[in-house]
Amino acid sequence: MPDEPRTVYDLRGLKCPLPVLKTRKRMETLAPGTLIEIETTDPLAVIDIPHFCNEDGHRLEKAEPADGGHRFVIRKKV
Incomplete structure (x- = not known):
């Protein structure tokens, strides 16, 4: 997974439920x-x-703290 290409989506600054x-x-x-x-x-x-x-039905691959917030890596369901 580390070298696997991914789309990065910056949702910083948005409040629930927008993310x-x-x-x-x-x-x-x-x-x-x-x-x-x-x-x-x-x-x-x-x-x-x-x-x-x-x-x-998506798979949460990773969740970690990052830059005053959080980073999540999600794999879309097949």
């Missing part, structure tokens, strides 16, 4: 199995993004 809504809309345009990296400063994203992945 999840924008992530869902963006993922509709991606091919199955594609990685997307989400960057957000919304403190609720640590709850909302994993929940979104679970509900929509």
Whole structure:
């Protein structure tokens, strides 16, 4: 996964529910199995993004603190 290409989506500065809504809309345009990296400063994203992945069937590959917020790497469901 480290060298695998991914789309980086900067959602810093947006508040709940916008990070999840924008992530869902963006993922509709991606091919199955594609990685997307989400960057957000919304403190609720640590709850909302994993929940979104679970509900929509995507795999949360990584979640980590980053630059005053969090970074999530999600693999679109196949």
